[in-house]
Amino acid sequence: MGHGLCHRTIHRHQQHLKWSKANAPVLTINSGETLTFDALDGSNGQITKSSSVDALDTFDVNLADPAYGPVYINDAAPGDVLKVEILSLELADWGWTAIMPDFGFLADEFPDPVLKIWDIDPSLPYVKFKDGIHIRKRPFLGIMGVAPGEEGEFSTIPPLETGGNLDCRYLTVGSTLYLPVRTPGALFSCGDGHTAQGDGEICGTAIETTLTATLRFTVCKNQPWVTAPQYQTPPLRELLSQEDVDEDKGEYAAMGIDSDLREASRKAARNLIEWLVSTKDLTRDEAYMLASVAGNLKMVEVVDMPNYAVAMSIPLNLFV
CATH class of the missing domain: 2.60.120.580 (Acetamidase/Formamidase-like domains)
Structure with a gap:
């Protein structure tokens, strides 16, 4: 060959x-x-x-x-x-x-x-x-x-x-x-x-x-x-079809604030899970799994010591 x-x-x-x-x-x-x-x-x-x-x-x-x-x-x-x-x-x-x-x-x-x-x-x-x-x-x-x-x-x-x-x-x-x-x-x-x-x-x-x-x-x-x-x-x-672009509905994000980066991230995850449970009729287990397969953790601010700001977002076009 x-x-x-x-x-x-x-x-x-x-x-x-x-x-x-x-x-x-x-x-x-x-x-x-x-x-x-x-x-x-x-x-x-x-x-x-x-x-x-x-x-x-x-x-x-x-x-x-x-x-x-x-x-x-x-x-x-x-x-x-x-x-x-x-x-x-x-x-x-x-x-x-x-x-x-x-x-x-x-x-x-x-x-x-x-x-x-x-x-x-x-x-x-x-x-x-x-x-x-x-x-x-x-x-x-x-x-x-x-x-x-x-x-x-x-x-x-x-x-x-x-x-x-x-x-x-x-x-x-x-x-x-x-x-x-x-x-x-x-x-x-x-x-x-x-x-x-x-x-x-x-x-x-x-x-x-x-x-x-x-x-x-x-x-x-x-x-x-x-x-x-x-x-x-x-x-x-x-990567995206025109359909993907047309379907983009933005995202919803929950923040976590803490002096420990891991704890700030855990708070953000926890807060997004609570939002999913409260507004999307999911059990906590379902919300945890959905956040794992479709939610995104990101550091939004890491310079204003002693606290870090972490967000966990989820695309709103999942909800059809």
């Missing part, structure tokens, strides 16, 4: 649960080549389309967030940068969101397990949360990363400076991710498909789904400014 036209696939069994530069590559490619990854969801198949909330009782977090790979890219050396272009992302026909005990941004306030199974209709641009609430599909891979330079094994759950479980909703089709290479061949892996997510992913899960991703890899030399993940997104006009 010609340069850049390679269409090989990384399969579901080719996964690992720890980042390590000692992981043996499952494939070697050249810079400029394209690969497809067939990746199970972040539960690693522990939750299925027919699961009930009981599945959370036996959920083994040690099996969660598998990464698919690693892939060795020829000519990638420590100090280089791996450019990853996201060419296509194909969703499964279902997904899940959960509130898991002892996990999530407000875990102390939501002790009871909840599991929501979503129907993902490929013919629709949105998924239905419940009657009157539609969430636009914006698929992305939660995990994209390269092996750390340090010896040893690292969990795939927290993000690292070499990438990993970034859960960054901007890494959708048309976006490009730049990762600092720390070990020969870079050893790239990815996984943790999402149908949609808000900034913050506050309940701990997005709309988790199995995803088939096609990515292009290019080794970049002499980009010393990339010491942690950086990314570029396409213009919104390339």
